[in-house]
Amino acid sequence: MATNGMGGTTKLIRNAVLIAGPTASGKSSAAFRLAEVENGLIVNADSMQVYDVLRVLTARPSLDEIERVPHQLYGHVSPAETYSVGMWLRDVERLSQNGAFEDRMPIFVGGTGLYFRALLQGLAVLPDIPSEIREHLRQELLDGGALPLHRRLAELDAEGAASLRAADGHRIVRALEVLEATGKPLRYWQGQPVSGVVDQTSVRCLVIEPERAVLHARINERFDRMMDEGAREEVRAIQAMSLSSKLPVMKAIGLRELIAVEQGRLELSTAVEQAKAATRQYAKRQSTWFRTQFGDQWQRVQAF
Known part of the structure; x- marks a missing residue:
């Protein structure tokens, strides 16, 4: 157990x-x-x-x-x-x-x-966070950005605030909601034995x-296949949802580039090359993480 x-x-x-x-x-x-x-x-x-x-x-x-x-x-x-x-x-x-x-x-x-x-x-x-606390803080993030929330966290938990970038809104909100809901900082809960x-x-x-050359070739081939299999239709479906740019799903590689195409801000060929380059960079970061953390x-x- x-x-x-x-x-x-x-x-x-x-x-x-x-x-x-x-x-x-x-x-x-x-x-x-x-x-x-x-x-x-x-x-x-x-x-x-x-x-x-x-x-x-x-x-x-x-x-x-x-x-x-x-x-x-x-x-x-x-x-x-x-x-x-x-x-x-x-x-x-x-x-x-x-x-x-x-x-x-x-x-x-x-x-x-x-x-x-x-x-x-x-x-x-972590303990369950009441929805009203979570929604209120997230709305504050949307309305005023991360910096005011980071200042508030610094007043309540200087050590916790020092460990976070002032622009890292999602982590700042997480720290504040845990502190507000439980009266204890996030590191207290993270320090419990598990x-x-x-x-x-x-x-x-x-x-x-795989070897780097092999991986890069696969990345390029796969993105071309994604384009053939309906990636642009998915991007249009996401656009229709009018989501906040701060949501995690908006970080999906290729999404930002193809949205720019739909908005007429980028040529399709340029967007495809940028998405492939971003995918190669992401793969490099993943490999580094696996090498150093595993x-x-x-x-x-x-x-x-």
Whole structure:
């Protein structure tokens, strides 16, 4: 059993396979092949693939793959919502408690390192924040920006404010809402003892790291394929929702560039090249994170 950070426990997930890697590394295909052979259930561990609407632009599994192998936690969150690693971990625990992994091998695949860290090391579970507190602070962020909120946090919790950039509105709001709702700073809750939710004795951890030239070629080819498969239609659907630019989904690579095309501010060919370059830069940041944050528990392979 694992401590969930609130004094409760959750059943450990046994015989899990964790497959991480930079975007376009082939990890989703590897997870799919493994799931077919081992009667697996694939669980998304990518913070962008949780959002609905952007199936193509975030490279979610195809409809055929989803029909052939069970997938969970893909496209289950509205783009209008903010989804956190804590919410994701609770969703994983819910799957476990509901017996999703009893007859199938759990295969977690994605490119979000914090999701894998939460699986292996646990995550402090914060108390529920009253919706009125959360909505009020978020509205303040939209109306006045992050700086006034950062000043308020500095008055209430100087140490917490010093650890955050004054422009990091979402983290500042998070710190303020926890402080206002509980009377204790965020670091207090983050310091509570927790443990991972996967069984360390049976888990297998893989990082897929193709050679750079191979990865860059895959990135370029995949974005061209996205364009052919309806990426622009997805972008128009997001535009129709009139979402705040501060929402996490708006950080999806390619979205900003293609919105600029729809608004007549950028040529399509230029937008495509910029999106490909941004994807390559993102893959480099992911690889650096995996290299510096993942330890000896992780087996590193060029392909799987």
